Amino acid sequence: MASSQASTSARSDPRLPKPDFGILEWYTKFSSCHRYFLDHAQHTAPIRALAAYINIQLPYQKHPNPVSSSTSTSSHPNNSAPQPDPQVSLIPYIRRLIATGHDSPGVLRGFFGDDWVQGVGSIHEVERRNYLFAAKSTSWMKVKQAYDMSPNESCPFLTPLRGATEEEIQTAEATWSEWLAMQDWMLGPRSPDVMKDASRAKREPKE
Incomplete structure (x- = not known):
């Protein structure tokens, strides 16, 4: 379930390339x-x-x-031959x-x-x-x-x-929060989303 949620979140993240990119x-x-x-x-x-x-x-x-x-050509300082493109x-x-x-x-x-x-x-x-x-x-x-x-x-x-735009600002805010989390090494298993999911799993009763 967690991996499915993660992939869905990644697909909906406006900061990531679209699936058909x-x-x-x-x-x-x-x-x-x-x-x-x-x-x-x-x-x-x-x-x-x-x-x-x-x-x-x-x-x-x-x-x-x-x-x-x-199509201009330029010469490398150590090479007299013209360099295309x-x-x-x-x-x-x-x-x-x-x-x-x-x-x-x-x-x-x-x-x-x-x-x-x-x-x-x-x-x-x-x-x-x-x-x-x-x-x-x-x-x-x-x-x-x-x-x-x-x-x-x-x-x-x-x-x-x-x-x-509001969407642009919200996206920047989310990315900025991730940057601040990285500064505190809150990555991977320590990322806020993972820790939140782990805390929720502990609170939910087992079937």
Whole structure:
């Protein structure tokens, strides 16, 4: 019975991937977002303007190794041969949009294309939760430092999480409680849920 309840709980947990989640299908959509950002978005006037406003360099602006497209080549410091398929992380851009309150669906589509929900939507969701955790765990100054990138790409301002929903807050609260439990080593057989079930079993009369 306990294992059945646990599996049911896991399936209903909004923090976990859906049962029909396919990582290969997700990666196809993520790659589409990655290519869109490199090949199209970073070269458009609206994205360049917003990137300048929130003080984050686009890949084509990165020196000494700018990346202007998904087919750009770059050289490894210890290897003169060109390295195809440059690895540009999308996470710093998602984090900066969240911290400055610019992570609306329209802006995310502008950065990552029509596949953004399937491709980077889950990353966006987790990073919004991480922003809540950062705000709860430390001071404004330390949060800002965590969202700065370099002396030249510091976060110009922080705003409260844009458009937070009750469900999003409740999910963050549940995850935060689990984190606090882990700090106290309340894991596995000592986890609050397991101990609660054990206590209930002791109180219930045996048939």
